[in-house]
Amino acid sequence: MVDRARAQPDHSGFRADIQGLRAIAVGSVLLYHAGLPFLPGGYVGVDVFFVISGFLITSHLLGQLESHGTLRFGEFYARRARRILPASFVVLALSVAAALIWYPPLLMKDLWAAAVATALYVPNYFFASANSDYLAESSNPSLFQHYWSLGVEEQFYLLWPVLLALVWVLVRSRRALVGVLMAVVAASFALCVWLTFAAQPWAFFSLPSRAWELGVGGLVAVLLQRRPGIVGERWAAPLGWAGIAAMAASVFLFSSETLFPGAAAALPVLGTAAVIAAGESRRGPTRMLSARGMVFLGTISYSLYLVHWPALVLAGTALPGEQPLWTTLGIAIACVPAAWLLYRFVEDPVRRTPLLTKRRARVTLVGALAGSLACLGLASAAYAVADTRSLHAERAASSTVIADAPRGTDFVPDNLAPALRDARDSLPEVYDDGCMLGIASMDAEGCVYGDPAAPRIVLFGDSHAAQWFPALEGFARPAGYSVEVHTKSSCPVADIASLRRGAPYPQCPEWRDAVIDRINASPPALVLVATYTDPELAPGVDDDAETWAAAFGRTLDAIDAPVAMMADTPDMREDPAPCLSAHLSDAAACAQPRSVALEGPAREGEAAAAAERGIPLVDLNEYLCDADACPPIIGNTLVYRDSHHLTAAISGDLAGVLGRALQPLLPPASGG
Numbered sequence: 001m002v003d004r005a006r007a008q009p010d011h012s013g014f015r016a017d018i019q020g021l022r023a024i025a026v027g028s029v030l031l032y033h034a035g036l037p038f039l040p041g042g043y044v045g046v047d048v049f050f051v052i053s054g055f056l057i058t059s060h061l062l063g064q065l066e067s068h069g070t071l072r073f074g075e076f077y078a079r080r081a082r083r084i085l086p087a088s089f090v091v092l093a094l095s096v097a098a099a100l101i102w103y104p105p106l107l108m109k110d111l112w113a114a115a116v117a118t119a120l121y122v123p124n125y126f127f128a129s130a131n132s133d134y135l136a137e138s139s140n141p142s143l144f145q146h147y148w149s150l151g152v153e154e155q156f157y158l159l160w161p162v163l164l165a166l167v168w169v170l171v172r173s174r175r176a177l178v179g180v181l182m183a184v185v186a187a188s189f190a191l192c193v194w195l196t197f198a199a200q201p202w203a204f205f206s207l208p209s210r211a212w213e214l215g216v217g218g219l220v221a222v223l224l225q226r227r228p229g230i231v232g233e234r235w236a237a238p239l240g241w242a243g244i245a246a247m248a249a250s251v252f253l254f255s256s257e258t259l260f261p262g263a264a265a266a267l268p269v270l271g272t273a274a275v276i277a278a279g280e281s282r283r284g285p286t287r288m289l290s291a292r293g294m295v296f297l298g299t300i301s302y303s304l305y306l307v308h309w310p311a312l313v314l315a316g317t318a319l320p321g322e323q324p325l326w327t328t329l330g331i332a333i334a335c336v337p338a339a340w341l342l343y344r345f346v347e348d349p350v351r352r353t354p355l356l357t358k359r360r361a362r363v364t365l366v367g368a369l370a371g372s373l374a375c376l377g378l379a380s381a382a383y384a385v386a387d388t389r390s391l392h393a394e395r396a397a398s399s400t401v402i403a404d405a406p407r408g409t410d411f412v413p414d415n416l417a418p419a420l421r422d423a424r425d426s427l428p429e430v431y432d433d434g435c436m437l438g439i440a441s442m443d444a445e446g447c448v449y450g451d452p453a454a455p456r457i458v459l460f461g462d463s464h465a466a467q468w469f470p471a472l473e474g475f476a477r478p479a480g481y482s483v484e485v486h487t488k489s490s491c492p493v494a495d496i497a498s499l500r501r502g503a504p505y506p507q508c509p510e511w512r513d514a515v516i517d518r519i520n521a522s523p524p525a526l527v528l529v530a531t532y533t534d535p536e537l538a539p540g541v542d543d544d545a546e547t548w549a550a551a552f553g554r555t556l557d558a559i560d561a562p563v564a565m566m567a568d569t570p571d572m573r574e575d576p577a578p579c580l581s582a583h584l585s586d587a588a589a590c591a592q593p594r595s596v597a598l599e600g601p602a603r604e605g606e607a608a609a610a611a612e613r614g615i616p617l618v619d620l621n622e623y624l625c626d627a628d629a630c631p632p633i634i635g636n637t638l639v640y641r642d643s644h645h646l647t648a649a650i651s652g653d654l655a656g657v658l659g660r661a662l663q664p665l666l667p668p669a670s671g672g
Helices: 016-033 042-068 073-102 105-119 123-129 145-171 174-198 200-205 207-226 233-253 263-278 292-299 301-318 325-352 361-387 420-425 469-476 507-521 545-558 576-582 601-613 648-653 655-665
Strands: 447-449 456-461 482-488 526-530 563-566
Touching: 016 042, 016 263, 016 292, 016 301, 016 325, 042 073, 042 145, 042 207, 042 233, 042 263, 073 105, 073 145, 073 301, 073 325, 073 361, 105 123, 105 145, 105 361, 105 576, 123 145, 123 200, 145 174, 145 200, 145 207, 145 301, 174 200, 174 207, 174 263, 200 207, 207 263, 233 263, 292 301, 301 325, 420 576, 456 469, 456 507, 469 482, 469 648, 469 655, 482 507, 507 545, 526 655, 545 563, 545 601, 563 601, 648 655
Parallel strands: 456 482, 456 526, 526 563
Antiparallel strands: 447 482
């Protein structure tokens, strides 16, 4: 007897409601990237895609196993290649070509590396190894950042059929298959939760920590094939609507501050699984999901996902200044017809062409290899062309002399130090010496430069303390002082809830306390503390200067030695070097207003804590910014190696002014 309350899929297995789920997924990601303010969790659309993919692929594979008792691996991989790769390669190639026109030349090396990883199907591991933060705002995001999810799926498609086939051949039991899949899902989920705390980029981008999401979809497929009506009519509609509510809650309530993926990812994943498991109940969300517009968006969702990100990034590069919401939304809407064209003339025709479907799988796979090689060649050629471009104007600037408020150089001189291509490598000596500690290190011994018997100046803090080492050493050692360095990445001097990429950072307070104990056991002539006043180090207190003042105060009160604080340096909000590479004759376009570069509650708290205790606040920003703006070039020196760190070159140039500020705070030294 036909159950009239539940619409059944056709013989092809097509479910219009799943197309609607795809529409929700791609719409969430699209509007999130367009900057729509009330969808802060739109990034979970990718998690929805993962569950759908796991469900559909597992359903297809189980059908083959039941029909033939085995899997035709070559045919399966060829079908996946025809489905995924043609549109992917076209967008990659067009993105590389567009980057040659609109992208800052200095970023072409990064673009080449990301393109190579994408063409080799490992973009997710490229971004994980680069410690990319997908949820953080970036002034120069990769054109291929969105390909990470394709990498996860491609790697999943490679391994998942092997697992299913092995279990099927060895045990031929659905119960055993369910048990194995549950074990894989549980192990992957546990790894995801642990890695989110220990190494968030790897949790976000790697297959082992994301496989559980696709695996959940696979479990639903196995259960539904065994019992299509497993949920029961009474519960189907409520389950479907509960799933929609879970997905909506993720999109509207999650944000960039959510510790993700971790356990939080279970909400959109289980919500999607619930909608799929509920089936096509007429009282459920089926009618909404099966609406013509939803099915259309779901049909072109893959092409739309591919197209939207490079369109938004390239538009942001080509158009000056921060883009208003109406512009980004307009670009997002324009991506819909562009995606339809890609689907209509590339994605769908190549998937169905008899030239490939009627021939052996090896033909498709050889074509896939040829496509990868072509993309590698194109990306390499584009980088070679960009690398020949000059990154300076054809004139020199006067040597840098810092003695007063700066007058920014309004062009990129041919004697710039360091050159734009060397900006990222302009690091203090402490990095090469291993004295700038990484996240895991707890070593509180520090490093001493100069005569150990000389009066010591201790440099204490994070990378914003380390950036002052060239200036401090340039003054201290000739003046007869030694420098003792205690610096640790992303560990603020302020005694505040330390987080790194949203995850707890227990090594930071433990190391900070150990360094303070060491200082107090052998007090130096002066402790110079400095830290990055980044509100994201402690989400939840970013608008509270009093909390920051108290946090700085707890550290200052714990140090039993003379102390001075370095006022934090300008935060340029975006890396000036790529901007300068695109504005060789207009360096002022890459400056940042003083009111923006030197604002923030943590800076206010820093100053308040020092003033309350009568501790000197050494503020050298008057030598880095004029009355209106903070220029990226002073004299012939590049000021910043990234968006908020000074180059070693400009730090060394500041040795004289730093020495004049510190000399009155120090006892006489033999070289003074």
